[in-house]
């Protein structure tokens with residue numbers, strides 16, 4: 001089936017031609033070129049996050065750790081840059097695009113038909129009793145939806161609502177897959193849905209959202 005037949009008013013004239021000046025200064029995000037040391041740093045920081053929420057060190061070790069982290073802050077602080085210039089979030093080859101905020105998942109399908117990503121929730125994402133925190137799932141879905149609408153060729157939009165059904169406990173340290181696509185487009189509105197499954201195909205959560213195209217001047 002042809003793309004337009006399946007989705008109706010899908011590929012708009014504005015696709016890929018966003019006027020960023022009209023979006024309240026929305027920065028233009030371009031892929032970042034970094035060496036392998038960047039992925040090494042992000043990976044180490046993720047492990048540090050896991051340890052920060054899962055260890056109970058002695059006061060001496062806490063003091064030592066605090067001093068080392070403060071030294072790291074002093075090292076990095078002079079290199080602060082405005083939004084859009086940092087590599088974090090712009091390294092497509094890295095889990096979570098190299099952003100510590102994003103789940104460390106890897107995109108394995110990215111086109112107008114939909115986006116699929118694979119990865120794990122880690123100790124850092126613990127909610128209770130071995131399950132991922134309920135607030136981490138909207139993060140996974142919302143970021144996926146941003147990619148889905150970008151891959152579909154929709155203009156810059158923001159999430160107006162996001163509805164999640166938590167069907168089963170989402171386990172930590174277990175490979176999972178999330179996949180979604182555009183359901184329909186109505187003027188400025190893009191309706192998107194996605195499903196989170198385990199490797200056996202069991203649905204853990206599903207989500208639907210509305211993204212609304214920004215008007216001139218909307219931030």
Ligand SMILES: CCCCCCCC(=O)SCCNC(=O)CCNC(=O)[C@H](O)C(C)(C)COP(=O)(O)OP(=O)(O)OC[C@H]1O[C@@H](n2cnc3c(N)ncnc32)[C@H](O)[C@@H]1OP(=O)(O)O
Nearest residue numbers: 142146156157158159160161187188189210212214215218
């Ligand atoms: C590369 C960049 C990727 C960026 C991806 C970002 C993903 C995000 O997570 S964004 C962060 C979270 N979202 C936000 O902060 C958004 C905050 N909200 C807003 O900015 C505004 O409410 C915004 C832009 C969504 C819509 O505002 P506005 O332009 O005034 O919309 P408005 O004219 O009221 O509504 C437009 C249409 O959407 C509908 N609509 C808007 N909000 C809702 C809602 N919550 N529920 C149902 N329908 C809605 C309206 O009914 C209307 O429909 P119709 O055209 O059929 O009458």
